[in-house]
Amino acid sequence: MALEKKMYIGGQLLAGSTNFDVVSPATDEVVGSIAWASAGDAEAALTAADAAFESWASLSITERTGWMGKLREAVIANEEHLRECIHLEMGKPWASTQEDFDSLVNSLNFYAEEISRFRPEALVDREGTHSHTLVHEPVGVVVAYIAWNFPLLNLAFKIGPAMATGCPIVIKPSFKTPLSAYALGEICHRIGLPAGAVNIICGDDTEVGDTLSASKIPALLTLIGSTNTGRHIMKMGASSIKRYSMELGGNAPALVFADADLDQAADTICAVKFGNAGQVCVTPNRVFVDATIADQFTKKVLERVNAIKVGYDRSANIDMGPVMDEAAFKRIDALVADAKSKGATVLAGGGRAQGLNAGQFYAPTVLADVTAEMASYQQEIFGPVMNISTFSDEDEVLRLANDTDAGLTAYVFTRDLARAERFSSKLRFGEIQINGVKYGIDLPHGGIKQSGIGCDCSYLALHDYLATKRVSRALAN
Template sequence: MFAKQPYIDGKLVDAGEVFEVINPATEAPVGTIVLANADAALAALDAADKAFPMWANMPASERVKWMHKLRDAVIEHEDHLRTCVHLEMGKPWAATKDDYDMLVDSLNFYADEIMAIKGEELKDKEGTHTHMLTREPIGVVAAFLAWNFPLLNLAYKLGPAMASGCPIIIKPSMQTPLSAYAVGELCAKIGLPAGVVNIISGHNREIGDLISASTIPAMLTLIGSTQTGLHVMKAGSTSIKRYSMELGGNAPVLVFADADLDLAADTVVALKYGNSGQICVAPNRVFVAAEVAEAFTQKIVERAKATKVGFGKDQDIDMGPVIDEGSWKRIDGLVQDAIANGATLLAGGGRPEGQDIGSFYAPTVLSNVTDDMRVCREEVFGPVINLMQFTDEADVLDIANNTDAGLTAYIFTQDQDRADSFAARLRFGEIQINGVKYAINLPHCGIKQSGIGVDCSHLALDEYLAPKRVSRAIIK
């Protein structure tokens, strides 16, 4: 079992309540962490605040050297970091590489991006002044992370914060804190300047609200639910702050009659059963043209039944458990509600055969789903594919847009004009056509109630940097 500590002000801190981390696949403890209490949270805020002048004024080239040192330590400890994710989530071993790779990619990408930023000279209409536009770090950042991708979510915040010169307080979920705490161990190992990075986990009401309400952070950034985002913004209203939030989704998939059905089925299944459906961009509502609905449904059901569920490092496993029993019950409640209201269960539902221990939910397919069912109105965040038919393109566009969420939408068609037309009219921050692609250099963003601001790409740096104009009168 791992035993890990918070990382505050350049040191690993040993005092505090000890909390057991449970593997949702085995229901057994896999490690302990020392939880941060209110005093620890205040110490982290103070450390970050004191570090800001030093870190902000350090030449970007020197900050980049520290980022490279941390990257090298991450690479050296790949197996340990991936093992932490594997155990705290019950995630298939192969899938832990996505988490790990994003951390390396983020440190590399933002180290390069910050060096490419230059000042911009602005023209003066009257010729009486010179004007230089620069960007500088906004201040201390506090980041609240969801449990579904423990290292990937951390990477989204750590890279741009370190590069921009913003000290950061990272609060991972209490359900998956081991890998984040392991990053704190690496920060301590390389001797990162004190206060630049602080990693603490604890009860939301004890330390989350305290951090949000503090006037020290210049920005609160979050990966989580829309409800959590609203709560953080309310708690943070003690001072003027920036907010950068990636929140809940309700992604539609539009499969037109001319679509490559195998490609569409492979993509939907990979997104919906990968990470056990616990992905903010996972398809939540799959609309299929009526003339190909039977064929597409058959392909989805075949793939669902072939999905291998389990836990283990050396096994060929496609899908692990959902995060805990509470999540299992919530997902099952949505499935049972849909069936009670007329949906047809084609595959899965409940526990997979042979999995009596752990919070495993079978890869599930529902047909005859209607848009007014809870399973379509709420984010499932589990391995459930909801199939609906459509005959009218204008109607399906309206239904797809009929949600407060606005994160991701998917289109499958061979008609480029149709793809372009729907991409322009779908009210979502990301439109994926005939496939899916995510990478550190591509902006990840939502609209409506799915968030504010951007993760990934050069645009994310804008969240951490403030524009500054220096105007100088020309003396003649």
């Protein structure tokens, strides 16, 4: 039976004038139906958030974090359903839905604790004539656009800081994966969360998204999505002065040097490349391997790729699910075809995964002899395709790695600590991962160049949601 979900505005679960069917990329079947928001619903959500600002922001930290704790416990009690929503709407393997769910729980817990860091701060007056205090206040209403690749994880990165700081939030999940976000709206309603503190709607990107961005109500527009989407939101948001916090596209290089632990490098790169069917902003898009060890490294990669189990069966030990939809499948396949036509060698995969005739299951794919002329090298693949190129000169590979407008993540594999330090200082990316990979709600995540502004995760994310106010008082003579 398909799930039916309502939008959540001003503390109420509401039907829309129309419904929208959610199709699973694993089965190509309708798995749910949601209330489809209109421009009027977007305005209603903004109005509800704006009306809630004064009362929500004026709650003490203890009161707000109390609500966060109540929501967290209700989320934990509804784990099965929240994970089921992700499993259905994304076709994500059941085990992989755990990361999304845990991220929401961890965010609510982490930011409820971290907000206490932001206490009034006294400044020294150089002439001794005044006292000065810096205080932190919520910036105002937040609009958050949530990418489909990690429906609850991406939502978690926004709702935790917003609730902790006292910013009412309007959440717009992707129309591709709205079920889990709408399910969270049901939970907010069930616990009686103060009306307007959280609002969740989904509708047409132009009608609803542009209405939200162009409104003068939001103080902050925050996004996890593509660079093009980020530019569009900033353009629409120019109706008023707003803040922006955006984690955008990536084109991550992975540099594997001759002295690297090749098993460790292959394990890490394959895990991040083929996890979530390669639909990860930080996934290695361009793998540069020292020519002297390229054959060894490639052999290890192929051993791992050939062992990947692709499918959807919840009861089976599945490693990789489908890509998001037919359009994604065709786009990825076109990138592989372009690379082949320009001289790349397909070492594994390329096309539909064997034995899976329904759904959008693209085979884990490895391309060798990839060059800068190929579209898969230049563009973010966002799919389970690994590009392998070789290098023989350190200066040249540094230039190639940095030769991209993206600046989110880079990977370095070497046992040479001096080399690791040298490349960490010269690679132009917001995150440098050396001999492994580590992410967590406590670790800052963000890019430079065209990969975004602001910060997700860690206490630093709270700065995007807080305004600093100076209070100066003349001292008596």
